[in-house]
Amino acid sequence: MTTPDIANPAPLKRPRLIELGDSPDADPARAAEIPDAPPTGRAMRNLARASTQTRSPLSRAALWVFSSLFAFILSVALWDFVTALLSRNSLLGALALVLVGASLALVLLLALREAATFARMARIDRLRDEAITARDRADLAAARRVTAALASLYRTRPETSWGLARISEHQPALFDADALLNLAETELMAPLDAAALAEVESAARQVATVTALVPMALADVATALFVNLKLIRRLAQIYGGRASTFGNLALLRRVFTALMGAGALALADDLIGSVASGGILGKLSRRFGEGVVNGALSARVGLAAMEACRPLPFVALDRPGTSATVSRALAGFLSRAKEADAARPAP
Numbered sequence: 001m002t003t004p005d006i007a008n009p010a011p012l013k014r015p016r017l018i019e020l021g022d023s024p025d026a027d028p029a030r031a032a033e034i035p036d037a038p039p040t041g042r043a044m045r046n047l048a049r050a051s052t053q054t055r056s057p058l059s060r061a062a063l064w065v066f067s068s069l070f071a072f073i074l075s076v077a078l079w080d081f082v083t084a085l086l087s088r089n090s091l092l093g094a095l096a097l098v099l100v101g102a103s104l105a106l107v108l109l110l111a112l113r114e115a116a117t118f119a120r121m122a123r124i125d126r127l128r129d130e131a132i133t134a135r136d137r138a139d140l141a142a143a144r145r146v147t148a149a150l151a152s153l154y155r156t157r158p159e160t161s162w163g164l165a166r167i168s169e170h171q172p173a174l175f176d177a178d179a180l181l182n183l184a185e186t187e188l189m190a191p192l193d194a195a196a197l198a199e200v201e202s203a204a205r206q207v208a209t210v211t212a213l214v215p216m217a218l219a220d221v222a223t224a225l226f227v228n229l230k231l232i233r234r235l236a237q238i239y240g241g242r243a244s245t246f247g248n249l250a251l252l253r254r255v256f257t258a259l260m261g262a263g264a265l266a267l268a269d270d271l272i273g274s275v276a277s278g279g280i281l282g283k284l285s286r287r288f289g290e291g292v293v294n295g296a297l298s299a300r301v302g303l304a305a306m307e308a309c310r311p312l313p314f315v316a317l318d319r320p321g322t323s324a325t326v327s328r329a330l331a332g333f334l335s336r337a338k339e340a341d342a343a344r345p346a347p
Helices: 042-052 057-088 090-137 140-153 158-173 177-213 219-240 245-262 268-275 286-309 322-329 331-343
Strands: none
Touching: 057 090, 090 140, 090 177, 090 219, 090 245, 140 158, 140 177, 158 177, 177 219, 177 286, 177 322, 219 245, 219 286, 245 286, 286 322, 322 331
């Protein structure tokens, strides 16, 4: 064991100080400002790109083959497991057979629910197309068929009971297709639109809050995906009754595809200009700005999902405006932005 040399200790390591003297570079106030890129809504844009990516035919064939192979291997393994257990112990084998049968029954029920969801989506799309055709051709018989289908769709909904009674009262006196469809839209769609707008504003606030307050990587993208799927599920329930997992994913992809094709997700600058004018966001933190942009884009996605889930197009009722919806949804964020702007000392 070696002992330290007390007589000649090692020199201590000290930080090196560089004197700049009177150089103009020594004044921190003269340093150039670090440019801060404006918020771009990264989470919602990444989610849109991921949702609209299409698989190649080779990828679809590989997915089908591997999923079929997995299902085949799982079926053979379950069969061997149950038969082997029956040969060893009849009681345990019977229990395993019952559990496997219950699992298969649940899988079948889930598949039927998904099929019913897609059938319901197709029914709503067909109703919307028939309503548009009836308006264009002034076809009273077609308008009455659409109104009857809407009454059948919403006859068990308590929020549409008043509207259905009004339609039954005034329908015999209407002999114009436009008037009948306007009555159906006004009486049936108004309460549903109000509930849908409340869901859109709530989803926009959630996305904006999580993006602004949670600095974790990919947390904003995961939050945007979860909130938008939840939003589409709620909108599908409001306009169509029930929803399902694969039906929500298909509807989300349809909405994002329509928005990307129309260039609606490229309107972030216009949205933010209408929501927070005066350069307020440029004076706040970047996370806050990203939260407002992601919230605004979530509101835009929600409004597009409303049009996709609605069985009637917006004609008699005004289409909800993006700026007004975002302003109501992000009212708390804007008030905080204005307070922060007012509290900032003057230069």
